[in-house]
Amino acid sequence: MAVKQPLPAEPRRTVADEVYRALKRDIITLRRPPGAALTEHELAAAYGSSRVPVREACRRLQQEGLVTAIPYKGYFVNRISLREIADCFELRGVLETHAVDSAVRRASADGLARLQELAAIEYTYHDWSSYADFLERNQDFHIQLAGLGGNERLVAVLGDLLGSMQRFFFLGLDLGAFGPEMRREHERLVEALSSGSAAAAVACVQEQIASSRQRVQRALTRNGIDLPIQ
Amino acid sequence: MAVKQPLPAEPRRTVADEVYRALKRDIITLRRPPGAALTEHELAAAYGSSRVPVREACRRLQQEGLVTAIPYKGYFVNRISLREIADCFELRGVLETHAVDSAVRRASADGLARLQELAAIEYTYHDWSSYADFLERNQDFHIQLAGLGGNERLVAVLGDLLGSMQRFFFLGLDLGAFGPEMRREHERLVEALSSGSAAAAVACVQEQIASSRQRVQRALTRNGIDLPIQ
DNA sequence: ATCGGGAAGATTGTATACAATACGTATACA
DNA sequence: TGTATACGTATTGTATACAATCTTCCCGAT
Numbered sequence: 001m002a003v004k005q006p007l008p009a010e011p012r013r014t015v016a017d018e019v020y021r022a023l024k025r026d027i028i029t030l031r032r033p034p035g036a037a038l039t040e041h042e043l044a045a046a047y048g049s050s051r052v053p054v055r056e057a058c059r060r061l062q063q064e065g066l067v068t069a070i071p072y073k074g075y076f077v078n079r080i081s082l083r084e085i086a087d088c089f090e091l092r093g094v095l096e097t098h099a100v101d102s103a104v105r106r107a108s109a110d111g112l113a114r115l116q117e118l119a120a121i122e123y124t125y126h127d128w129s130s131y132a133d134f135l136e137r138n139q140d141f142h143i144q145l146a147g148l149g150g151n152e153r154l155v156a157v158l159g160d161l162l163g164s165m166q167r168f169f170f171l172g173l174d175l176g177a178f179g180p181e182m183r184r185e186h187e188r189l190v191e192a193l194s195s196g197s198a199a200a201a202v203a204c205v206q207e208q209i210a211s212s213r214q215r216v217q218r219a220l221t222r223n224g225i226d227l228p229i230q
Numbered sequence: 231m232a233v234k235q236p237l238p239a240e241p242r243r244t245v246a247d248e249v250y251r252a253l254k255r256d257i258i259t260l261r262r263p264p265g266a267a268l269t270e271h272e273l274a275a276a277y278g279s280s281r282v283p284v285r286e287a288c289r290r291l292q293q294e295g296l297v298t299a300i301p302y303k304g305y306f307v308n309r310i311s312l313r314e315i316a317d318c319f320e321l322r323g324v325l326e327t328h329a330v331d332s333a334v335r336r337a338s339a340d341g342l343a344r345l346q347e348l349a350a351i352e353y354t355y356h357d358w359s360s361y362a363d364f365l366e367r368n369q370d371f372h373i374q375l376a377g378l379g380g381n382e383r384l385v386a387v388l389g390d391l392l393g394s395m396q397r398f399f400f401l402g403l404d405l406g407a408f409g410p411e412m413r414r415e416h417e418r419l420v421e422a423l424s425s426g427s428a429a430a431a432v433a434c435v436q437e438q439i440a441s442s443r444q445r446v447q448r449a450l451t452r453n454g455i456d457l458p459i460q
Numbered sequence: 461a462t463c464g465g466g467a468a469g470a471t472t473g474t475a476t477a478c479a480a481t482a483c484g485t486a487t488a489c490a
Numbered sequence: 491t492g493t494a495t496a497c498g499t500a501t502t503g504t505a506t507a508c509a510a511t512c513t514t515c516c517c518g519a520t
Contacts (some may be wrong), residue, residue, distance in 0.1 A: 014301065014502095014503065014504090015503075015504070016503075016504085039470085039471065039472090040471075040472070041470090041471075041472095049504080049505090050504060050505045050506075051472090051504095051505085051506090052503080052504055052505065052506095053503085053504070053505095055286075055472090055473095056285075056286075056289060059286060059289060059290070060289070060293065063290065063293045065383065065386070069472090070472095071244065071471095071472070071473080071511080071512090072470095072471060072472050072473075072510075072511045072512050072513095073471070073472075073511095073512070073513090074470095074471065074472075075472095084382075084383070087381045087382060087383045087384070088383055090381055090384075091381060091383050091384050091387070094324060094325070094328045094384075095324070098324045151317045151320055151321060152314075152317060153295065153314070153317040153318055153321050153391070154317065154320075154321050154324075156295070157321070157387050157391075161383070161387075244472095244473065244474090245473075245474070246473075246474085269500085269501065269502090270501080270502070271500090271501080271502095279474080279475090280474060280475045280476075281475085281476090281502090282473080282474055282475065282476095283473085283474070283475095285502090285503095299502090300502095301481080301482090301502070301503080302480075302481045302482055302483095302500095302501060302502050302503075303481095303482070303483090303501070303502075304500095304501065304502075305502095
């Protein structure tokens with residue numbers, strides 16, 4: 001008999017939730033660029049709801065670090081600084097490193113199988129929406145990976161962090177061909193986990209984060225994007 | 231000429247903010263115990279506002295991990311499990327260890343002075359409100375400490391985490407005499423930072439977190455509090 | 461010309477009214 | 491007596507109206 005438990009992951013299917021997801025997507029994909037001003041009125045019109053759900057969405061995004069609310073003034077999409085990028089990657093490294101280290105000891109065969117599934121993602125070259133999907137799946141992979149470490153609180157924090165880091169990847173986007181490269185990285189990580197070598201797995205994930213950071217860095221310089229230091 | 235910058239730390243002085251702080255305090259101090267059901271209507275009556283600010287406060291507390299919202303059902307103060315306590319302390323260890331390690335290299339004399347000030351906190355034995363103040367100051371100390379590491383994002387995450395951990399300390403509260411003990415721990419940490427020894431500082435903070443965890447553990451067993459495993 | 465004040469517009473903050481949903485309960489029917 | 495259905499109540503979800511606050515601009519006084 002299945003026990004009726006309050007699933008926190010169940011889709012909420014409320015207007016507020018839809019506005020939240022739509023607005024978050026638009027911010028991540030830079031359709032609402034860093035520094036853009038948002039008013040509740042305009043957002044309500046854009047997403048076809050009243051101000052109330054918009055308000056809730058904005059507050060959520062503020063706590064996730066994507067927008068800033070200034071009382072009686074409005075909302076602003078947070079600007080991206082080199083400092084913020086550095087901070088986020090650093091924090092991501094700390095969290096994922098620890099999670100992977102724990103995962104080596106705790107991971108179940110079932111969990112590893114699920115991870116393996118998520119590792120097998122690709123995208124079609126020069127297809128923007130396919131690339132956006134790819135990034136989302138990639139995030140799922142890293143969340144599932146962290147979940148194997150068994151610390152739910154850490155997973156929740158990492159989820160918010162990765163969500164707000166997504167837009168970094170859209171900054172200097174040229175749809176390069178690093179899909180296979182990332183896939184190989186993922187599969188090597190699953191291997192290391194399966195073999196039970198903590199050192200190998202940790203090295204693998206750190207290498208992965210470093211190369212992710214390099215991809216962002218290269219894209220910025222290549223496209224001549226000048227970000228404020230802080 | 232002072233540049234007018236949007237201070238994110240400025241007090242908002244809105245009704246929603248007051249409800250948020252009041253409700254958070256009541257949850258942390260266990261006046262609203264784990265598992266308690268909250269309705270927007272009752273909360274509005276209790277804190278003298280309408281449902282709108284209450285709603286905003288509840289959503290914030292949900293994202294901080296103190297309550298859970300179930301659509302069309304209500305809000306519930308999150309229960310405390312041994313698993314959650316373990317997860318939180320583990321995450322706290324990861325974050326603070328990293329922050330302190332960075333702080334050794336980056337800390338300014340000014341920042342250290344400010345930290346030293348915050349280290350000098352005490353409380354009067356058997357005075358409940360003094361104890362509550364003490365815990366708040368203690369949190370300020372750890373936030374300032376983490377701030378020296380220079381990663382703002384990490385500090386924000388740690389802030390939420392410490393906030394939701396506060397109520398652990400009220401679970402088996404007997405106002406023991408570990409005030410001087412903690413004060414000494416704080417001062418030793420400041421010393422280690424000043425001397426520039428990363429190893430010593432890291433060891434110090436880890437020891438501190440471990441003893442904090444032990445105090446919670448001991449209080450639970452002493453008062454015969456049986457928490458669910460997870 | 462410059463500085464101050466005040467009014468108007470824009471925007472968020474709050475309250476209230478109404479709609480949608482979930483859940484318990486009573487009731488009708490087999 | 492058991493079960494299914496319909497209804498009533500409680501609660502959140504959403505929309506709208508109004509209040510508080512900030513910004514801007516204009517106009518007048520110095």
